[in-house]
Amino acid sequence: MNPTGKPLLLLLGLLLLAITTLSQAIHTTPIPKLGFAATAVACVPRERTGREIVFSPAFKRGITSDHLGLLTSWRQDDHDCCRWRGITCSNLTGHVLKLHLSGIYTNEHTGMEGLVGQISPQLLYLDHLEHLDLSINYLEGPSGQIPEFIGSMKSLRYLKLSGIPFSGTVPPQLGNLSKLQHLDLSDLEGKEGMHLADMSWVSRLGSLRYLDLSFINLSAASDWAHAVNMIPSIRVLRLSLCQLQGANHSLAHYNLTKLEKLDLSSNYFDHPYASCWFWNSTILKYLDISSNNLYDQLPNAIGHMASLRVINFSDNAHMGIVEPELMTNLCSLENLNLQGSLSYGNMTELLDSLSNCSNKLSELNLADNNISGTLPPGIFQQFADLVTLDASNNQLTGPLPVEIGDITEEHFANLRSLKYIDLSSNDPLNIVVDPTWIAPFRLERASFPACMMGPQFPTWLQWSVDIWLLEISNTGIKDKLPDWFWTTFSKLEELDMSNNQISGVLPTNMETMALSYLYLGSNQISGQLPPLPRKNVKLDVSNNSLSGSLPSNFGAQNQQMVTLILSFNNLSGHIPESFCRMEQLAALDLANNLFEGELPQCFGMTGMAIVLLQNNRFSGSFPVFLERSTKLQLVDLSRNNFSGKLPTWIGDKKELVLLLLSHNVFSGIIPINITNLSNLRQLNLAGNSLSGNIPWRLSNLEAMKEDNYSFNLDIPDDSSYNNLSVFTKRTELFYGPNIFSAVNIDLSSNYLVGQIPEEIASLALLKNLNLSRNYLSGKIPQKIGSLWSLESLDLSRNKLSGEIPPSLSNLSYLSDLDLSHNNLSGRIPSGSQLDTLYFEHPDMYSSNDGLFGFPLQRNYSEGIAPKQGYHDHSKTQQVAEPMFFYLGLVSGFVVGLWVVFCTILFKKTWRIA
Ligand SMILES: *[C@@H]1O[C@H](CO)[C@@H](O)[C@H](O)[C@H]1NC(C)=O
Ligand SMILES: *[C@@H]1O[C@H](CO)[C@@H](O)[C@H](O)[C@H]1NC(C)=O
Ligand SMILES: *[C@@H]1O[C@H](CO)[C@@H](O)[C@H](O)[C@H]1NC(C)=O
Ligand SMILES: *[C@@H]1O[C@H](CO)[C@@H](O)[C@H](O)[C@H]1NC(C)=O
Ligand SMILES: *[C@@H]1O[C@H](CO)[C@@H](O)[C@H](O)[C@H]1NC(C)=O
Ligand SMILES: *[C@@H]1O[C@H](CO)[C@@H](O)[C@H](O)[C@H]1NC(C)=O
Ligand SMILES: *[C@@H]1O[C@H](CO)[C@@H](O)[C@H](O)[C@H]1NC(C)=O
Numbered sequence: 001m002n003p004t005g006k007p008l009l010l011l012l013g014l015l016l017l018a019i020t021t022l023s024q025a026i027h028t029t030p031i032p033k034l035g036f037a038a039t040a041v042a043c044v045p046r047e048r049t050g051r052e053i054v055f056s057p058a059f060k061r062g063i064t065s066d067h068l069g070l071l072t073s074w075r076q077d078d079h080d081c082c083r084w085r086g087i088t089c090s091n092l093t094g095h096v097l098k099l100h101l102s103g104i105y106t107n108e109h110t111g112m113e114g115l116v117g118q119i120s121p122q123l124l125y126l127d128h129l130e131h132l133d134l135s136i137n138y139l140e141g142p143s144g145q146i147p148e149f150i151g152s153m154k155s156l157r158y159l160k161l162s163g164i165p166f167s168g169t170v171p172p173q174l175g176n177l178s179k180l181q182h183l184d185l186s187d188l189e190g191k192e193g194m195h196l197a198d199m200s201w202v203s204r205l206g207s208l209r210y211l212d213l214s215f216i217n218l219s220a221a222s223d224w225a226h227a228v229n230m231i232p233s234i235r236v237l238r239l240s241l242c243q244l245q246g247a248n249h250s251l252a253h254y255n256l257t258k259l260e261k262l263d264l265s266s267n268y269f270d271h272p273y274a275s276c277w278f279w280n281s282t283i284l285k286y287l288d289i290s291s292n293n294l295y296d297q298l299p300n301a302i303g304h305m306a307s308l309r310v311i312n313f314s315d316n317a318h319m320g321i322v323e324p325e326l327m328t329n330l331c332s333l334e335n336l337n338l339q340g341s342l343s344y345g346n347m348t349e350l351l352d353s354l355s356n357c358s359n360k361l362s363e364l365n366l367a368d369n370n371i372s373g374t375l376p377p378g379i380f381q382q383f384a385d386l387v388t389l390d391a392s393n394n395q396l397t398g399p400l401p402v403e404i405g406d407i408t409e410e411h412f413a414n415l416r417s418l419k420y421i422d423l424s425s426n427d428p429l430n431i432v433v434d435p436t437w438i439a440p441f442r443l444e445r446a447s448f449p450a451c452m453m454g455p456q457f458p459t460w461l462q463w464s465v466d467i468w469l470l471e472i473s474n475t476g477i478k479d480k481l482p483d484w485f486w487t488t489f490s491k492l493e494e495l496d497m498s499n500n501q502i503s504g505v506l507p508t509n510m511e512t513m514a515l516s517y518l519y520l521g522s523n524q525i526s527g528q529l530p531p532l533p534r535k536n537v538k539l540d541v542s543n544n545s546l547s548g549s550l551p552s553n554f555g556a557q558n559q560q561m562v563t564l565i566l567s568f569n570n571l572s573g574h575i576p577e578s579f580c581r582m583e584q585l586a587a588l589d590l591a592n593n594l595f596e597g598e599l600p601q602c603f604g605m606t607g608m609a610i611v612l613l614q615n616n617r618f619s620g621s622f623p624v625f626l627e628r629s630t631k632l633q634l635v636d637l638s639r640n641n642f643s644g645k646l647p648t649w650i651g652d653k654k655e656l657v658l659l660l661l662s663h664n665v666f667s668g669i670i671p672i673n674i675t676n677l678s679n680l681r682q683l684n685l686a687g688n689s690l691s692g693n694i695p696w697r698l699s700n701l702e703a704m705k706e707d708n709y710s711f712n713l714d715i716p717d718d719s720s721y722n723n724l725s726v727f728t729k730r731t732e733l734f735y736g737p738n739i740f741s742a743v744n745i746d747l748s749s750n751y752l753v754g755q756i757p758e759e760i761a762s763l764a765l766l767k768n769l770n771l772s773r774n775y776l777s778g779k780i781p782q783k784i785g786s787l788w789s790l791e792s793l794d795l796s797r798n799k800l801s802g803e804i805p806p807s808l809s810n811l812s813y814l815s816d817l818d819l820s821h822n823n824l825s826g827r828i829p830s831g832s833q834l835d836t837l838y839f840e841h842p843d844m845y846s847s848n849d850g851l852f853g854f855p856l857q858r859n860y861s862e863g864i865a866p867k868q869g870y871h872d873h874s875k876t877q878q879v880a881e882p883m884f885f886y887l888g889l890v891s892g893f894v895v896g897l898w899v900v901f902c903t904i905l906f907k908k909t910w911r912i913a
Helices: 005-028 051-061 121-125 148-152 172-176 200-204 224-229 300-304 347-354 459-463 577-581 624-628 648-652 672-676 696-700 736-741 758-762 782-786 806-810 832-840 868-883
Strands: 063-065 087-089 096-100 104-107 111-113 131-133 158-160 182-184 210-212 236-238 261-263 286-288 310-312 335-337 363-365 388-390 420-422 445-447 469-471 494-496 503-505 517-519 524-527 538-540 545-549 563-565 570-573 587-589 594-597 610-612 617-620 634-636 641-645 658-660 665-669 682-684 689-692 724-727 744-746 751-754 768-770 775-778 792-794 799-802 816-818 823-827 850-852 899-902
Touching (some): 051 121, 121 148, 148 172, 672 696, 806 832
Parallel strands (some): 210 236, 236 261, 286 310, 335 363, 363 388, 388 420, 469 494, 524 545, 610 634, 634 658, 768 792, 775 799, 799 823, 823 850
Antiparallel strands (some): 087 096
16 A cells, blocks of 8 residues: 555545534434425324414424524424424413514624514414514514514414514504503614504503503604503503604593503603603602603602602703702612703702612612712711712712812711712812721722822722722822732723823733723833733723833734724834734824834734824834725824835725824835825825825815815724824924814925926815925916915925915915025015015025015015025035924924824723613
């Protein structure tokens, strides 16, 4: 046998084995036959009715896909269908009483999973069926509508079709289901779903106890409250997100004496609270009317609704002050949510009245109101069951001296059950707790942004070993991070400590931590950056004192990273190859560090939107990995040593808004394709070695022309980039979120030749235009006066000739002009704007020996005789200068030599839900 024979045989053997196993598997595994014609009798209940026999294959015929395997047990060889998944039969008669086949819904991102197909009319054969639940399946079928035949299933008591993406109208035939007790047709997501204009058939459902029509468009069913009021048996009514226009019906008689749970949230009620029809319900336990537009005072009736356990009035128009006495009888109250619905109020009074009898309160949300007042130390004394306390975004502050504090350990003393607390944005709310105090609670989520907690680190938090969210940004802490911090808080998933003066180093074992959101920006953290937590999605350590190089496997474990912000540190060295593993990355900010070398070629990173690398020592060609990113919006490579040509594919990055490449050593021509960037607002190529002409198709830069332009940062968390700032040579301008409103072109200090394209005059939004220090010749475009937004114009140190176009004096916003060191000639245009500029910057025409007239102290004959010597001098200067960065060197008129530095300050984006 030759040497290759053995492995060949082995391979054949393996193949045979695989085939046999596979075929065995096929024979032994029951595969539900979906979508095929019924061949065998599939359902034989213990007491046959004959009709049920027909049901199963027909039902399965309607199903085209079953990813979850809900019908796997529906086997034709198992004749007892009562044992099949989802089927329940009567013990006595053998009839199928119940059919329950629902899919799964995890969250809005993953959506739902379940059966696909349609509901077969053969269901009618199950004429004893009392309970039908087919929720969360794609069973809308070709018609997309709820089948009318369901209205003929006379035995039904329970019908749940929620989450099936039906559309069209709800068939009134359902009103025939006179035994129905439970009807749930709600949808899961707000899509163009079902509508219902006439609710009158609902009132025929005389046995109904539970009705959920959430997400069905009921905007035309103005009679909805009357229809419901005809069903005295009803206990639960959910009509959330139904586009209901009002709840201000006047009912002749309040019939709903059994109603316990009422959810009318997220509708369009736009009338006073008091005119709602439901205030007569004295047995109501759950009332959710959040996210409407109800206003004015709460009615006195609420004072008698002593059964209420859950009140959610959040997110309505302002109800004004809550009369404290209204809250004194709510002895069953467990959950009170008044977020964003009080216009003013007095926290002391509100809590005082609640403490009269609401001692079962476990959730209290008073966030986003305008509530003022001090909190006396005993104010939470009665709320020993309080689990959630949200008082963020109010004006809880008091006349007490800062040292005593507005919140002390006395306030917390009795809050044994507290797990979630949010006191953020009450600034300045002083939280002064003895560091040695042993808290009676174990917090899981704690948010104190903008409270004053420092200067010492709040050590009293250390008893909360289960904490997974901690926000203490902007809290005035000036301290070393305690030794216990990372070990005690090992369950942390979200941490924000930014904007303090916290010092210390990052732990080396971070990799194993649960942290997904980590914001440590603007502190004094030093040492090296360790390998990052594996679940890290967003990291901001900007503006600290981190140094050293990145770990050699940096990023290898961070496939989920979306935002990585390391700017303003002293990090150095190369970016390792492993960096490329972060393929989800959308925003990268390495600016203002000491990084060097070439960037790795991360071809898998295709979702990059923001790339800020400025002010480092990067070298090599234009980063090639950006070619794969189709979503690029903001690229800043300025002040590095990047070299080589500008890639022509840059013109394909249609989303680009800022392209800042200044002060590198890029050479070659400016690719014409750059004019394809129809969203570009800022182009800075200054201080490179670019040659050739300025592309004449500049008029294609639509976003520099159209004023109807609106810009959205298309990254998962756009609020991180609210603090971009622009430095011009003299001033630091904080554009903040409006950075994109500045429209600039800076091509200065290159080797550009040829004429200034006339098309440039069409970029009407241009604010700063700097073409200085090149070899541009020819005339200044005649229509330059059309650039009506122009604030600064620098054409100095070129070889421009001819006259200064008179239209220049039209530019009324112009505050900086430099035309010096050219060959311009002729009479200077008159205009008070230009005259004023001249007196501020008397050098702006200098070294143009052919210019004459006011304001120059020179007449015609002097003007036409340029001094050759002077001109030569300016020429040598031009050759030498493009290579240098001369910020501050030239005294005052080289305008628009600007560079964008970006400071990314963390902004809170996740809140306690
Ligand atoms: C049917 O029988 C099972 C088992 O014997 C029992 O658990 C169940 O309660 C019975 N159901 C009815 C409706 O009698
Ligand atoms: C069912 O309801 C429809 C419409 O409401 C009605 O026309 C029909 O007669 C009813 N069918 C039965 C059997 O009651
Ligand atoms: C809801 O229905 C009304 C008319 O019945 C219609 O005008 C409105 O556009 C619908 N709303 C949505 C979101 O489809
Ligand atoms: C109250 O319910 C009964 C029974 O459904 C009904 O006859 C009566 O009209 C209802 N009253 C009002 C005011 O809707
Ligand atoms: C609600 O109660 C008030 C007094 O408690 C009464 O005057 C009013 O008629 C009631 N309204 C309804 C619709 O029953
Ligand atoms: C709030 O009410 C308390 C008690 O009635 C009162 O002492 C305090 O002055 C009030 N505070 C404000 C800001 O109105
Ligand atoms: C540059 O743009 C032109 C036309 O706009 C296009 O034909 C060409 O393919 C582009 N080149 C690259 C490399 O994108």
